[in-house]
Amino acid sequence: MSGAPSKILSHVNAILLAAVYFAAAAAALHLTQGASGIAAIWPASGIMLAGLLLLDKHAHITLYASVFVASMAANLSIGSTLWLATAFSVANLVEASVAHHLIGRFSKPDKSIASPYNLTIGALTAVAAAIVSASVAALLSGLVSAEFIISWATTVFFGMATIAPPILFIAKDWSRLQPAEKAAILPHFVAIAALSSVAFWQSDVPLLWLPMAALGYSTYRLGLTGSALGLLTIAATGSFHSAAGFGVMNASETTITSTMLLQVYLLGLLLSTLPIASLLERHDANVLALDAARNLAEDRAIEARRLAETDALTGIANRGKVMGDLTKQLTEARKHGSPLTIMMIDVDHFKSVNDSFGHAAGDKALMTIAAIGDQLAGERGCFGRIGGEEFLMVLPNNNAASTITIAERFQDTVHGYDWKGMGLDQITLSIGVAGRSMGQDEKSLLSAADQALYEAKSDGRNRTRQAA
DSSP, X not given: OOSHHHHHHHHHHHHHHHHHHHHHHHHHHHHTTSSSOSOSOOHHHHHHHHHHHHSOGGGHHHHHHHHHHHHHHHHHXXXXXXXXXXXXXXXXXXXHHHHHHHHHHHOXXXXXXXXXXXXXXXXXXXXXXXXXXHHHHHHHHOOOOHHHHHHHHHHHHHHHHHHHHHHHHHHHHGGGSOHHHHHTHXXXXXXXXXXXHHHHHOSSSOOTHHXXXXXXXXXXXXXXXXXXXXXXXXXXXXHHHHHHTOSGGGOSSSHHHHHHHHHHHHHHHHHHHHHHHHHHHHHHHHHHHHHHHHHHHHHHHHHHHHHHTBOTTTSSBOHHHHHXXXXXXXXXXXHHTOOEEEEEEEETTHHHHHHHHOHHHHHHHHHHHHHHXXXXXXXXXXXXXXXXXXXXXXXXXXXXXXXXXXXXXXXXHHHTSOOGGGTOOOOOEEEEEEEOOTTOOHHHHHHHHHHHHHHHHHTTSSSEEEXX
């Protein structure tokens, strides 16, 4: 897709992404009205950053405008004043713009997005964007306090660090997945959500290893996409339970500490899973590269073999190929007791063609004769040039009578060809035909056909003779 339809689709995707942004922001804001009052992550920041990285540049203005509206609506929906909603929305746009600029400036497009270098750049970018965003939000809102700045900065950082990478991984990795792997996504998603709920819902039994184990299996089974979906699922489940005041993450005496526990847990999952996903991606890339190299080598081998067996001028089989085919067919004929005939063809007075009209004209004549002979041989036989103006046709499962018929058709076609249209005089063929005798080898068979060809020439040319 290109041109106007592609641009329209990009703008539509930007608006849809803003709708997802609103849903994530509204959910996070409404959840934080509960027991803790502080979100573990701000998923909207990761969604916005992923959108800027995935969408075409011409759709960025649409995305910024749509996200600003979405952010305003989400903040106003929880009762924020118009000024606070505006201040927070501006800060959200600033953080996305800073992160997008820094990633574009320092990341390496030639490396995988899951490479250690790009992941490090992404993490440092998230830190810088979170600090700038928290500063802007504090200054514009007037809520200048350590608790506010720390809460804002950490939620933005973890939103970018845990949400943006999985979205990018899924977008990059989705086309690689096989249908069976795509079908397995929903069961994995449900299983990770269920195990995460069990782990985060209660604090009596330490079960935080359950989501980690499920995430590890999902990464192994589905690669980057499995890791990404698993992280998103655990982050959403953990944030919900943390905001609702459930589970081990809320055992701490302060809300900031309990929130940071979940943040550190999510960061630990991210850091422990992404190297495995990166290695699996590299392994898959290496396998694909090896397959591509093997296919290329096979194609080149086939092409090299074709060139080695092809006459450079006429494009039909060369001497080595047609002689090899004769040996093969003669062996099969002896084994099964089936007939085999050959015809030796010579272009009459070809030297005079070259002398009178030049070698270029002679080459065109040979190419025309080769095309006619190759068509007559078809799939049942092999036709090749064995030197100069001499050709050989091998016809397995053909007796002498049918081969003579083919030879005469060959002669008639060449004799009746419009050589005048090519600026040449009429061209004719002399042909010698020989059939396989019991115990006869290729040398004696060729000798018999050559002797028959000699008789055809001696008898006046433009005729076929059969070996006695």
